[in-house]
Amino acid sequence: MPKNPIVFTLDGRRCTCLLPEGKPKRLYVLCGWEMEKLMMLLAEDAPEILFFSTEIDGGRDFTPWEAEPIWPGEPFSGGGEDYLKFLTDTALPYLEERFGAPAEPENCALLGYSLGGLFALWALTKTEKFGAGASLSGSLWYPQFLKYLENCPPKKDTAIYLSLGDREPLGGPPVMRTVGDCTEMAKEILSNHGCKVFFEWNQGGHGKGVTKRWQRAVRRLLTMMAKTVEK
Template identity: 40%
Template sequence: MCRQIKAEGYTLTYFSEGEARDAVYCPLSPEEGEAVWELLPSPRPVLGAVGGLDWNRDLSPWPAPGAFGKGTDFAGKGGAFLTLLTEVLIPQGEKMMDFHPRRRALAGYSLAGLFALWSLTQTNCFQLAASMSGSLWYDGFLQLLEREPLVCPPQKVYLSLGEKEKRTRNLRLAQVENATRSAAELLSRQGIAVELEFWPGGHFQDVHRRIARGIQRIVEHPPACDGPA
C-alpha cells in the first residue's frame, strides 16, 4: 500500500504491508522510497519517504560553508525541519494511516545521515537510527556529540561507509572515516548498541541497497518494550 500526505511543500509517502510494528522515516523522494522499499526483506516495517527537501537547508544542523567551492553553503535550518517532521508530518501521517508504531526510526544517506544522528540530540521521537555514508565530518558535529547528551538514547544505531570515501582531495570530506569511527565510539560509550559496517566502493555506490541494509539492521534489533513512543 502506498499513501501520501503533503504539508508546507513537503511530501510524506508511506509504503506498508501486513502487520508492521515499526515505522522508519527517511529523506527520500517517492520514487527513491519505492526503490528502497522493494529491496527490504520481509517482514518489512512501514517506510515513510520524506520528499521535497532542500538538503543543504533542511538537513544541516547549523550554518557552515558548503562542501564544495562552487556549491551553496549549508543554511543550518535543520531544527525547523525537524520540528515540522516530528510535530506536523509524522503525527498527520500516522493519523492518516491509523498506525501507532511500536518504534520509530530515522534513517538517512549522506547529509541525511548526519541529520539522523544529530536529531538524537534534539528529540525523543526516534528509538532507532541509521546513518549511511553520513556527513559526520560536518563542522562541529563530533564536538556536539561528545558534549551533548542524547535526549533519549536509541536502542540501536547503524552506521555504514564506503571503503573508498576517504580517498578524496577535499580535506573536509577526507575526514569521513575518522569521523564515522569516532561517532561510533562516542555512542558506544553511552551504552548504545552500535553497528559499523564498511562497503566496497565510494560514496555513490549501491545507495538504495545500503539504505535498505541499514533499515533492515535497525528494525531487526529486539525492542526494549512493546509500547509506542
C-alpha cells in the same frame, strides 16, 4: 501493500509513504533523495513497516547549523531545526492519525544517507520521538559535529546503525576525506554514552551500491530494535 507509494502534501511539502498490508508495527522515516522507488525495494525485507519521506533541500533541511560550503553554490544553511520540527509536530501526528503509524519511540526510526545521515544522528540528540536511527555514509565530517555529539549524545540504549564505503576517505575535498576517522570517533562516542551501536564498512565510494546499503541498514536496524524492545 499498495502497488505504489501514496503521495500527499503537508505544510507545502511533497510527502511519500508506503503502507504495509496490515497495521504498521514500525515507522521508518527516510532522509535522502529519490526515496519513492527505494521504498518498494526496502519493503520487500520489511513488510510490516510504514516508510515515509518528504521532498528536501539537503543543504538546508539536513544541516544542524550554518557552515561554509564545500562546493560553490551549495550552501549549508542550517535548517535542520525547522525540518525536525516539521517531522515531530506535523508529519508524525498525521501518520499516526491517518495511517495508524506507531507513536512509541521504540517502534520509530530515523534513517538517512549522506547529509541525511548527519541529520538522522543529530536529530536523535534533539528528540526522543525516535528510539533508533541509521546514518549511512553520513556526513559526520560536518564542522563541530563530533564536539557537539560528545556534549549532547542521544538517549542511552538508543539503537544506532552506522555504515561507510571503504573508499570514501580517499576522495573529495580534504574535509570529506576525514569521514572515516569521524565515523569511527562517532561510534566510540555513542558507545561510551550507552547507545547500542553497529558499524560496518561497505565496498566502494560514496555513491556506490546505495540501494544495497539502504537494504542492509533496514535489515540490521530491525534486528537491533527487536533486541532493544526485548530488553
